[in-house]
Amino acid sequence: MPSDKTISRLSLYRRLLGQLQEQRVRHVYSHQLAALAGVSAAQARRDVMEVGYNGSPQHGYDVETLAQSIGAILDVPGGGVEAVALVGLGNLGRAIVPYFRQRHPRLAIVATFDADPQKTDRVMHGTRCYPMERLQEVVRAQGVRVGIIAVPAGSAQDVAYNLISAGVRGILNFAPVPLKLPPGVYCENIDMTVALEKVAYFARGMK
Amino acid sequence: MPSDKTISRLSLYRRLLGQLQEQRVRHVYSHQLAALAGVSAAQARRDVMEVGYNGSPQHGYDVETLAQSIGAILDVPGGGVEAVALVGLGNLGRAIVPYFRQRHPRLAIVATFDADPQKTDRVMHGTRCYPMERLQEVVRAQGVRVGIIAVPAGSAQDVAYNLISAGVRGILNFAPVPLKLPPGVYCENIDMTVALEKVAYFARGMK
DNA sequence: TAGATTGTTAATCGATTAACAATC
DNA sequence: TAGATTGTTAATCGATTAACAATC
Numbered sequence: 001m002p003s004d005k006t007i008s009r010l011s012l013y014r015r016l017l018g019q020l021q022e023q024r025v026r027h028v029y030s031h032q033l034a035a036l037a038g039v040s041a042a043q044a045r046r047d048v049m050e051v052g053y054n055g056s057p058q059h060g061y062d063v064e065t066l067a068q069s070i071g072a073i074l075d076v077p078g079g080g081v082e083a084v085a086l087v088g089l090g091n092l093g094r095a096i097v098p099y100f101r102q103r104h105p106r107l108a109i110v111a112t113f114d115a116d117p118q119k120t121d122r123v124m125h126g127t128r129c130y131p132m133e134r135l136q137e138v139v140r141a142q143g144v145r146v147g148i149i150a151v152p153a154g155s156a157q158d159v160a161y162n163l164i165s166a167g168v169r170g171i172l173n174f175a176p177v178p179l180k181l182p183p184g185v186y187c188e189n190i191d192m193t194v195a196l197e198k199v200a201y202f203a204r205g206m207k
Numbered sequence: 208m209p210s211d212k213t214i215s216r217l218s219l220y221r222r223l224l225g226q227l228q229e230q231r232v233r234h235v236y237s238h239q240l241a242a243l244a245g246v247s248a249a250q251a252r253r254d255v256m257e258v259g260y261n262g263s264p265q266h267g268y269d270v271e272t273l274a275q276s277i278g279a280i281l282d283v284p285g286g287g288v289e290a291v292a293l294v295g296l297g298n299l300g301r302a303i304v305p306y307f308r309q310r311h312p313r314l315a316i317v318a319t320f321d322a323d324p325q326k327t328d329r330v331m332h333g334t335r336c337y338p339m340e341r342l343q344e345v346v347r348a349q350g351v352r353v354g355i356i357a358v359p360a361g362s363a364q365d366v367a368y369n370l371i372s373a374g375v376r377g378i379l380n381f382a383p384v385p386l387k388l389p390p391g392v393y394c395e396n397i398d399m400t401v402a403l404e405k406v407a408y409f410a411r412g413m414k
Numbered sequence: 415t416a417g418a419t420t421g422t423t424a425a426t427c428g429a430t431t432a433a434c435a436a437t438c
Numbered sequence: 439t440a441g442a443t444t445g446t447t448a449a450t451c452g453a454t455t456a457a458c459a460a461t462c
Contacts, residue, residue, distance in 0.1 A: 001412065003453075004405055011404045015383065029419070038385035042455050049421065057419045057462050074408055082407050095302035096399070103383070103400050107407055145410050148403070170410025172403050176222065176310070178245035186409035188402050192303070193310050195395050196379050197218045198211055200289050200314055200353050201281055202393035203377025205208065210429075236443070249431050256445070264438050264443045 002050050002073075004188075009047050010070050012037050017067040029060035081108050085144045085168070087159050088151035089114040089129060092174055096150060097125045107146070111138050115155075135159075139166035146170045153177040160187075209257050209280075211395075216254050217277050219244050224274040236267035288315050292351045292375070294366050295358035296321040296336060299381055303357060304332045314353070318345050322362075342366075346373035353377045360384040367394075 002010070016036045020028060034044035048061060053069035055061040076082045084100075086093060086109050097109055112129045114120055120131040130138050139147070147163040149156055149171060156175030163171065164185055171187045173179055176194070181187055209217070223243045227235060241251035255268060260276035262268040283289045291307075293300060293316050304316055319336045321327055327338040337345050346354070354370040356363050356378060363382030370378065371392055378394045380386055383401070388394055 004409065005453080007405045007408050008398075008401050011401045012385070012398070015400070031419090036385070038387070040455065043453095045420070046422095046454085055420060057417095057421095057460085059462090060419070074404060076407070076411065084403070084407075091302040091305050095298040098298050099399065100403065104403065107403055146403070146407050168410070169413035170406040172399075172406045178219070178243070180245070184414045186406060186413060188406050190397060190399065190402055191215075191219070192306065192379075192397065193222070194215050194218045195397055196291070196307065196311065196314055196353070196355070197281060198214050199377040199379045199393060199395050200283070200291075201214050202211065203352050203375075204283065206376035206393060207391050212429080238443090247431065250429095252444070253430085253446095262444060264436085264441095264445095266438090267443070 006047055006050055007074070009037060009039060009043070010051065011074060013044075013047065014067050014070040014074065017063050017070075020063050021067065025063055027059045027061065028063050028066070030055075033061070075106055081106050082146060083108060083110045083142050083144045084146045084148060085110065085135075085139050085142075085163070086112045086127075086148045086150065087114075087132075087135065087163070088149065088174075089116075089119050089124070090150060090152075093150035094124070096148060096174075097127055101125060109148070110142050110144065113138075115151075135162050136166040139163065139168060144168060146172070148172045148174070149179075150174045213254055213257060214281070216244060216246060216250070217258065218281060220251075220254065221274050221277040221281065224270050224277075227270050228274065232270055234266045234268065235270050235273070237262075240268070282313055288313050289353060290315060290317045290349050290351045291353045291355060292317065292342075292346050292349075292370070293319045293334075293355045293357065294321075294339075294342070294370070295356065295381075296323075296326050296331070297357065297359075300357035301331070303355060303381075304334055308332060316355070317349050317351065320345075322358075342369050343373040346370065346375060351375060353379070355379045355381070356386075357381045 030044045031041040034041040051069040051073055053066055084107055086096060089112055100109055109127050112127050113132050113135050114129055115132045120129050122129055145168055147168040149159050151159050153175050156177050157179055160171060160179045169185055173187055173189045176191050179187055237251045238248040241248040258276040258280055260273055291314055293303060296319055307316055316334050319334050320339050320342050321336055322339045327336050329336055352375055354375040356366050358366050360382050363384050364386055367378060367386045376392055380394055380396045383398050386394055
């Protein structure tokens with residue numbers, strides 16, 4: 001199994017290859033791919049090796065074939081669409097729905113949840129918002145295995161527990177608090193406050 | 208200079224310590240801090256050592272003093288507020304303003320910018336939105352050294368160049384594309400699409 | 415062919431953890 | 439004091455890079 005850093009880079013490579021395809025570029029060399037993605041050429045070579053598609057010393061990598069090979073690893077088998085649930089429709093949650101809709105048609109947010117009755121039982125950006133009480137029922141019914149948490153820090157752990165009970169095995173957590181999770185659940189944290197504080201810190205040390 | 212991972216954890220520790228202070232907890236042990244932050248006890252000890260405040264074998268770390276010591280590293284010297292500029296008021300950009308306003312009073316978004324004339328020259332969440340043409344002028348005038356990029360991938364590189372020309376030395380980049388930056392500029396990328404794709408991939412491999 | 419590029423191994427680098435004497 | 443915890447070094451681990459023969 002590739003490391004999570006490798007998967008991140010593969011995902012990025014595919015997106016960049018997609019842009020090249022639009023410009024009808026046939027072949028790409030590892031150092032070109034590396035420059036686009038901002039990694040070393042050695043890194044790009046190692047990553048491409050992981051997908052099992054071999055390039056040639058003459059032409060490098062065929063753009064379309066490489067993108068397909070990456071897809072074979074990253075996408076759900078059979079060409080289907082993966083169902084995703086989003087919990088929390090605050091400022092951030094409301095921004096996330098159209099963001100992913102636009103950018104990733106194969107990862108579809110099929111349901112959203114919020115504790116505020118004013119937001120529930122309405123359709124927003126084509127996705128229905130359910131009350132928090134129905135979370136487990138809906139997640140189970142739709143076969144959701146990926147959840148996005150965009151609730152305040154105080155309720156994030158509870159939400160995570162409910163998602164996992166209902167069958168979710170991967171969580172993208174925007175709540176600014178680390179989650180305690182059982183083994184067998186993968187979690188990726190995006191802590192924007194920490195990120196900004198880090199940028200401010202290092203910016204201070206620059207020139 | 209601490210590594211960027213260390214800084215991330217220090218930022219997280221401080222937030223967690225703040226929650227403990229509200230509950231009037233006086234002392235914390237490294238293994239307790241580690242459990243809260245989801246890291247190993249060894250990690251927490253090493254990180255705390257970096258701030259230069261020494262604990263005691265009897266009482267562990269004094270919560271308030273430790274938080275202050277972390278602040279001495281992370282915050283702008285003199286107790287001031289750091290000015291931040293946000294470029295791009297799409298779905299994500301509009302969510303970011305109130306998000307940071309609420310969570311981090313010492314990092315203040317003092318100006319926003321957008322290319323759409325319908326959005327500019329208005330005040331949103333207490334922050335004025337300027338047209339893109341005035342970016343360098345306003346950033347220079349306000350002494351901004353930290354920028355947040357939330358524009359489409361196609362214009363992100365241009366925006367980064369303009370920010371840097373105007374004196375910005377740290378960038379938080381939400382645009383789904385790696386930026387080419389000169390030395391002396393620190394950049395942190397938050398690529399939500401990559402993050403979600405990664406979560407979906409690993410969720411598939413779970414049980 | 416000649417030469418740039420690929421696949422693959424060895425060397426390097428950095429971060430994390432384990433271990434333990436010193437401490438209150 | 440006794441014992442849990444701290445400060446600090448050595449060992450481990452994993453990821454990244456450098457190097458180079460094989461290839462078309």
